[in-house]
Amino acid sequence: MKFLLVEDNPVEVKLVEAAFRRHPASESITLETTGDLQTGLELIQSSGPFDLILLDLTLPDSSGIETFRHVYKAAPETAVIVATGTDDEKLALEAMHLGAQDYLVKGRFDLPTLLRVCRYAVERKKNELEIKAANAAMARHERVLTETLESLKKSNEELKATRLQLIQAAKLEVVGRLAAGVAHEVKNPLAMLRMGVDYFLKENRFINKTDTFMLDSMDEAIRRADSVIKEMLDFSSLQKLEMQAGDLNELVKRSLLLMKHELDRRHIDIQLDFDANLPAVYMDKNRLEQVLINLLTNAVHAMRENPKLILRTIACPVEQTGFRVGHRKGDYFQVGETVALLEVHDNGAGIDPEHCEKIYDPFFTTKLNQGGTGLGLSIVKSIMEMHRGFIRIANRPEGGGVTAALILKLNEQVPHV
Template sequence: MLSPIPHLNILLVEDNLPDAILIAKHLSKIEKPRLSLCHVSTCREAVRCLEEEKFDVILLDLSLPDSFQLDTVKKISAEAENTAIIILTGLDDEKVALDSLREGAQDYLVKNEINSTVLKKAICYAIERKKQVRHLKHLVDILLDSNRKLEDYARQVSHDLKQPLQTILGSGKLIGYLEENAGEKTRQLLNMLVNSAEKMSDMIEALLSACRVGGEDEKEWLDCERIIKEVLELLGEQIRAKGAKITINFPAKFRPVMVYYNRVQLERVWQNLISNAIKYVPEDRKPEVAIAAEKHQNQWLFMISDNGIGIKETDYEKVFLANQRLSEGEKMAKGSGMGLAICKQIIEDNGGRIWVQSSIYQGSTFFFTIPTRS
């Protein structure tokens, strides 16, 4: 509350003199804390005052002769990013109020509803909100810095671990080529060595990807079908080796399907889902993967269906947990157990959700949503 603060410096930006006099009168009735008031009538004068003096609160009219509504808020907020701003207006306009708050103001008062009690309460709450915003910004800065350090560390650890791994992997394969006459036991041990090294390499990549997810926030408009086709090119070797058939069925009337997303994250989601759909298919059939999309009121719904081994209903939630590999899938393909956990983290961080429906030995359909953006 304001009582512990002995003195507040207030800047009143108001071009209507009768309104300014009335607000000053209301402020004079506030006994604690002691207030100092500086009055200017233009945005230009306000900026100059803010450059020369520190203020605790700005009472800001939205209809100034040299600036208007949100432009005024933007200019003053940019000049006084650490100062609480209370908007004053003669209009009871909820949209203007909300827009002002988004641009950096802490409160909004209609002039004909103002009295000393209302002003004191508004000033109190505005200062407290601004303190909380500054504190949250400080915490965000700390978290972002920690995330950058974590990513740098993960990248370095990944690099340091992968160098000896590649040596082990290369040596194991080379010994296998050289020892054509090696006994069955030797070949089994070599295969175990190579498979373990490849699995460890996959795990390192997956852990590095998990560290990167939180640090990728740059978004852009993306053509989802184009992203999928780029991912299919990356998975070309896996697709050819398995003889997989991939179909994309997006509604013609909504093409191109545009989403506002981080490119790297969207590629990672599609790559993990498509790769899994190809990977976990019984040996007696060729993978068939169908990708579809539906437009709903406020989101896109994407579906990726396969003809794989399927997932038990009791495991629907478990597949999205980190380091979880179901026994049926583990027999068929090696992996890190991180792919779907990373997909879930990315999708939920972007306001969507992901789930699965499946039939054992018939196939699975993974669903995920991306909110639409106007």
């Protein structure tokens, strides 16, 4: 046991020394003594930590409660017993309030009392430190628990999202197969109808206005049914892709060219924001072109006043785990992997939040009266899946319009056999 006595009165010092000498375990007690605070603090630094400090509050270089404050600050883990003069119990109690273990009033204690007070002080301090450590450990555990809970919550949400996406994928597959079946069945009767209408038109058998009107309407209806069938077949025959390295910027330019007539007619302002150093992308050029044309068509349909499209390409790392991103089996991207990002921003009417979940559903359309079939985005989605990439469509946060983002694999990231 290492004790420190800070006391300037030699009589008191003698008294304490005598008390410790009498102690049955005096062999194992070392007692250092000093008469002023400054040396006391230095001893705490150089020979500490002490098990116990006996501290006279009235010293040549410090007096009152400040004396205790200094010592307690220097040795917060040591039991401190303060000694005060007679009639200064108020000061003693204040010291205890601030962390002293006990107090002695000079001249009012005998040696056994001193020893007992010392022993209890050391034990109490030890208990106090243990409780403090236990509390800190408990707080740490609580923090870890909260963090674990948070991360569990997050994984749970990710899982939910993945599950939804998987259901969606399964739904698409079933619809794809169904569509293929229906399309084949309907193709032949449609061809018959077409032939019939052509026949009557060519023969010019009908001359009155109502007849021609009826015939034209039938012709238009067949044309429409035909295009739906074609899209359905497209949709269900997506398995065969011709993947190769391709220039995404070039592809965007080519798609715009294909749409030029429509874009010019509607006076659409187009801003290109291309990453000139974009690495080659892993793609089926024709299919990806189809994706772009679908997105551009949707954007064009949604815009009214001052229509403006911004097309942006950039290579950037994937930042977060999420759907298709992470270390799970079946994930397309690793966190940190560089991908090609293509964004199509429009300033159109945006998507009704209630529809956001449904836009990829086959046959979901809000343009039934304008000839929409609702197959566009479901095809886009399938094509993106085949590319081991994905699409995100969301309303622009800064108000007005939609951003459609395609995330695609770089060719160099795909293992080629």
